[in-house]
Amino acid sequence: MVKVTEEVQESLKSAKIAYLATAAKDGTPNVVPIGALKFLDDETLLISDQFFKKTLANLRENPKIALAWWGEKGGFQIKADITIHTDGEIFRQDVEWVQGIKDTLKPKSAVVAKITDVYIVKSGPDAGKKIL
Numbered sequence: 001m002v003k004v005t006e007e008v009q010e011s012l013k014s015a016k017i018a019y020l021a022t023a024a025k026d027g028t029p030n031v032v033p034i035g036a037l038k039f040l041d042d043e044t045l046l047i048s049d050q051f052f053k054k055t056l057a058n059l060r061e062n063p064k065i066a067l068a069w070w071g072e073k074g075g076f077q078i079k080a081d082i083t084i085h086t087d088g089e090i091f092r093q094d095v096e097w098v099q100g101i102k103d104t105l106k107p108k109s110a111v112v113a114k115i116t117d118v119y120i121v122k123s124g125p126d127a128g129k130k131i132l
Helices: 006-014 054-061 088-101
Strands: 018-023 029-034 037-041 044-049 064-069 076-085 109-120
Touching: 006 037, 006 076, 018 054, 029 054, 044 076, 044 088, 054 076, 064 109, 076 088, 088 109
Parallel strands: none
Antiparallel strands: 018 029, 018 064, 037 044, 044 109, 064 076, 076 109
């Protein structure tokens, strides 16, 4: 897996919304805005699922994602392999974290993303360049 830099982590933390892209087994794409995500460590993201429908179906068929964002501290695109947790310690921690943000949110699953690639999304000669 890939270890992301402090710059990438701070960029995502400062973004209000990230866009999560998935694809069904037949290749049909889907993208959704998400706000409930955080780094578990420098190789792993936790994405909390409150409202996924097509996204969750896609993740079950094809456990790969692309996540892109842009904010005050720039932006990047991450690609990752995922696992879905609906019980156990990771799910319990997800529920506790999300309900600490807003107690009316009810996570359905915790998506753990092991980062495989990181790309630049800003304009210029390095646009789209793989950096990790």
